[in-house]
Amino acid sequence: xxxxxxxxxxxxxxxxxxxxxxxxxxxxxxxxxxxxxxxxxxxxxxxxxxxxxxxxxxxxxxxxxxxxxxxxxxxxxxxxxxxxxxxxxxxxxxxxxxxxxxxxxxxxxxxxxxxxxxxxxxxxxxxxxxxxxxxxxxxxxxxxxxxxxxxxxxxxxxxxxxxxxxxxxxxxxxxxxxxxxxxxxxxxxxxxxxxxxxxxxxxxxxxxxxxxxxxxxxxxxxxxxxxxxxxxxxxxxxxxxxxxxxxxxxxxxxxxxxxxxxxxxxxxxxxxxxxxxxxxxxxxxxxxxxxxxxxxxxxxxxxxxxxxxxxxxxxxxxxxxxxxxxxxxxxxxxxxxxxxxxxxxxxxxxxxxxxx
Amino acid sequence: xxxxxxxxxxxxxxxxxxxxxxxxxxxxxxxxxxxxxxxxxxxxxxxxxxxxxxxxxxxxxxxxxxxxxxxxxxxxxxxxxxxxxxxxxxxxxxxxxxxxxxxxxxxxxxxxxxxxxxxxxxxxxxxxxxxxxxxxxxxxxxxxxxxxxxxxxxxxxxxxxxxxxxxxxxxxxxxxxxxxxxxxxxxxxxxxxxxxxxxxxxxxxxxxxxxxxxxxxxxxxxxxxxxxxxxxxxxxxxxxxxxxxxxxxxxxxxxxxxxxxxxxxxxxxxxxxxxxxxxxxxxxxxxxxxxxxxxxxxxxxxxxxxxxxxxxxxx
Numbered sequence: 001x002x003x004x005x006x007x008x009x010x011x012x013x014x015x016x017x018x019x020x021x022x023x024x025x026x027x028x029x030x031x032x033x034x035x036x037x038x039x040x041x042x043x044x045x046x047x048x049x050x051x052x053x054x055x056x057x058x059x060x061x062x063x064x065x066x067x068x069x070x071x072x073x074x075x076x077x078x079x080x081x082x083x084x085x086x087x088x089x090x091x092x093x094x095x096x097x098x099x100x101x102x103x104x105x106x107x108x109x110x111x112x113x114x115x116x117x118x119x120x121x122x123x124x125x126x127x128x129x130x131x132x133x134x135x136x137x138x139x140x141x142x143x144x145x146x147x148x149x150x151x152x153x154x155x156x157x158x159x160x161x162x163x164x165x166x167x168x169x170x171x172x173x174x175x176x177x178x179x180x181x182x183x184x185x186x187x188x189x190x191x192x193x194x195x196x197x198x199x200x201x202x203x204x205x206x207x208x209x210x211x212x213x214x215x216x217x218x219x220x221x222x223x224x225x226x227x228x229x230x231x232x233x234x235x236x237x238x239x240x241x242x243x244x245x246x247x248x249x250x251x252x253x254x255x256x257x258x259x260x261x262x263x264x265x266x267x268x269x270x271x272x273x274x275x276x277x278x279x280x281x282x283x284x285x286x287x288x289x290x291x292x293x294x295x296x297x298x299x300x301x302x303x304x305x306x307x308x309x310x311x312x313x314x315x316x317x318x319x320x321x322x323x324x325x326x327x328x329x330x331x332x333x334x335x336x337x338x339x340x341x342x343x344x345x346x347x348x349x350x351x352x353x354x355x356x
Numbered sequence: 357x358x359x360x361x362x363x364x365x366x367x368x369x370x371x372x373x374x375x376x377x378x379x380x381x382x383x384x385x386x387x388x389x390x391x392x393x394x395x396x397x398x399x400x401x402x403x404x405x406x407x408x409x410x411x412x413x414x415x416x417x418x419x420x421x422x423x424x425x426x427x428x429x430x431x432x433x434x435x436x437x438x439x440x441x442x443x444x445x446x447x448x449x450x451x452x453x454x455x456x457x458x459x460x461x462x463x464x465x466x467x468x469x470x471x472x473x474x475x476x477x478x479x480x481x482x483x484x485x486x487x488x489x490x491x492x493x494x495x496x497x498x499x500x501x502x503x504x505x506x507x508x509x510x511x512x513x514x515x516x517x518x519x520x521x522x523x524x525x526x527x528x529x530x531x532x533x534x535x536x537x538x539x540x541x542x543x544x545x546x547x548x549x550x551x552x553x554x555x556x557x558x559x560x561x562x563x564x565x566x567x568x569x570x571x572x573x574x575x576x577x578x579x580x581x582x583x584x585x586x587x588x589x590x591x592x593x594x595x596x597x598x599x600x601x602x603x604x605x606x607x608x609x610x611x612x613x614x615x616x617x618x619x620x621x622x623x624x625x626x627x628x629x630x631x632x633x634x635x636x637x638x639x640x641x642x643x644x645x646x647x648x649x650x651x652x653x654x655x656x657x658x659x660x661x662x663x664x665x666x667x668x669x670x671x
Contacts, residue, residue, distance in 0.1 A: 015633060029511065039475055047433075055385060066646060069477060072472050072475060072477055073477060073478075073479075075472060076469075076472060076477065076479075076483045079469065079487060079546075080482075080483055080487060082487040082543070083486055083487050083489060083543065083546075083547070084489065084507075085492055086490075086493075086498050086501045086502065086543075087489065087490070087498070089501050089504070090497060090498065090500065090501050093501075094440045100397070100438075102524075105504055107440055115515075130504075130511050135635045136427050172399075173400045173403065174400060175399070176397070176400065177396065177397050177399070177400035179396055180393040180394070180396035180397040181397070183393060184389065184393035186391070189393075192401075196404070197425070198655065199404065199408055199523055200652035201596065201600060201651065201655050202624065202648065202651055203598075203600060203603035203604075203647075203651065204603065204604070204606075204643070205606075205624045205625050205628055206647050206648045206651060207408065207645050208416060208628065208644075209411075209628070209643075210407075210408060210411030210412050210414070210415050210638050210643040210644070211413055212413065212494040212632070213411050213415065213418075213637075213641075214406065214407055214410065214414075217414075219562065223476065229403070229407060230407045230408070232403060233403030233404050233406075233407050235401060235404060238400060254518070262393050264397075267396075269581065275645045276500065276533060287596055288491065288492055288494070291494050292494045292495055292607070294496065294606075294607040294610060294611065295606065297608070297634050298629060299557065299628075299629060309496065310494055310497075311496070312498035313496040313497065313499065313500070313611070314476075314496065314499060314610070314611040314612075314614075321500075325500060326502050328496070328498070328499075331494055331496060331497040332494060332497045332498075333533075334490055335493060335494060335495070338487075339488075339490070339492040343488070345485070345487055345549055346488075347488070350548060350551045350552060350555070351551060351552065351554070351555030352555070353552075353593075
């Protein structure tokens with residue numbers, strides 16, 4: 001009978017399994033643990049002691065971490081103070097009256113301007129004083145700067161008139177070029193792109209002479225165009241924007257293409273909005289870079305009238321220190337305002353530029 | 357029989373024609389693509405060619421001429437004149453020393469600050485914005501306050517004199533001048549580098565760090581074996597950016613000390629500016645070409661180093 005047969009087999013298997021189990025699980029005497037050997041009181045005493053020890057270790061570790069954190073915060077605070085001191089003092093000094101400035105810093109600038117002989121005696125016993133708070137807050141310097149000395153305002157205007165076209169022009173030109181580099185990736189284009197990168201890495205010391213020569217050939221020397229035109233075609237933003245645009249998922253572009261979008265539509269409706277933060281970051285970086293320029297105007301603009309404020313500020317003399325502080329502060333303000341407005345974009349833009 | 361053969365021949369012909377048309381269409385599409393994208397590139401390319409590459413070629417030509425007006429070929433005479441010029445040698449030595457010391461210093465310091473800020477400290481974003489602030493400040497407007505601090509009768513000397521009774525040091529006109537410009541360089545560039553490092557540190561996968569922690573790797577070991585590995589391409593990028601920025605230290609030096617600073621502060625840009633004043637173009641162009649070649653060698657070396665040591669990180 002098949003049924004009986006099956007039961008027999010099952011029984012045999014069961015037997016075999018039991019025997020196997022008996023072979024594996026050898027009975028072992030339960031060892032006497034420390035826990036078992038102790039009486040109830042001993043146990044409690046032991047556990048309280050252990051708990052105390054563990055708490056001590058934990059507390060020690062926590063205080064160590066806290067100390068390290070405190071030290072870190074201290075270092076960070078010191079670094080921040082060091083970072084802010086020069087900016088802070090420039091603003092503070094711009095609110096002092098010119099007499100106070102003379103009193104505080106006269107000794108410094110008097111020795112710089114070279115005619116120490118006549119007026120030097122007045123300062124001999126003086127040491128410069130750094131004041132956290134001006135004796136009297138006045139806007140005197142700003143008043144003289146804004147209403148009485150047109151030179152400073154003219155130079156400020158020179159700076160604006162050079163920087164704004166450069167930033168706007170370079171953004172337009174290089175976002176177009178970046179789109180091309182990002183979408184059309186053939187061998188020869190890559191070589192061209194690499195040459196752009198090399199050009200980006202060239203310091204002013206190299207590019208200035210070519211700039212000068214071409215400006216001379218085109219009769220642009222001593223006009224703002226000599227600075228604006230090379231500025232517009234500088235390749236720095238092109239490089240970073242290309243890096244950004246290459247990160248746009250190709251499925252976006254393909255989807256748009258299937259729906260019949262032209263390249264221009266893809267550029268304006270997909271590429272530009274995706275790279276919005278990068279473009280803002282680029283605008284900020286470019287603004288600082290050109291707001292800060294010294295080398296190009298020094299070489300390309302021989303006319304003193306056309307120099308930007310950045311060059312002019314270094315040529316102050318003793319009598320004008322007070323105004324110079326106010327002018328410095330004024331020159332700083334646009335950059336700082338832009339920073340406050342676009343810090344998020346800037347941080348994001350810088351962060352992404354480093355990641356491949 | 358012949359009819360079917362005819363038919364087959366016709367079919368083949370049509371097929372060939374179709375293939376040809378397809379090929380032509382394909383070629384036209386490719387050409388169109390090329391045209392469109394070249395069109396996008398054109399404004400930039402034209403400008404770059406006109407304002408950078410063409411003048412560089414002109415430069416190369418004048419560097420072999422006796423003078424811009426006298427186009428006699430003089431071979432490498434201009435180069436010889438530049439390389440043996442003591443001012444040029446001094447300037448390039450100073451610029452190179454500055455770059456060699458300031459770039460690693462900037463990398464290490466900003467990496468340390470980034471690690472500090474990344475260690476779960478409260479107020480990270482506040483410190484980040486404060487430290488990024490100096491980057492925004494134009495050199496020209498901060499120079500005045502540097503002068504207040506570092507000139508001979510300046511504040512720092514005053515402090516040192518009153519605290520330690522030290523003699524006055526002429527910070528800007530002695531061998532200490534280099535320390536001062538290092539300080540200024542780091543003050544300005546720390547924030548930018550730090551933001552780059554912070555971004556890279558945030559990009560390290562946390563699982564890797566956590567599993568290393570569980571395996572008992574201490575913070576030092578974790579840093580050198582794991583974080584360094586992920587950071588190496590950022591270190592390369594920061595290095596290149598710092599190198600570019602280190603050439604801009606001329607601004608500070610010029611605005612602080614004028615055309616003829618102390619010997620160790622005499623930068624390449626000073627040399628160029630003074631040569632511009634003497635209108636010695638052939639010398640200038642030879643100098644610029646020498647610098648250009650030096651730059652290409654340095655950058656090429658850096659790229660090579662990155663490809664060799666950093667190649668295995670890309671996911």
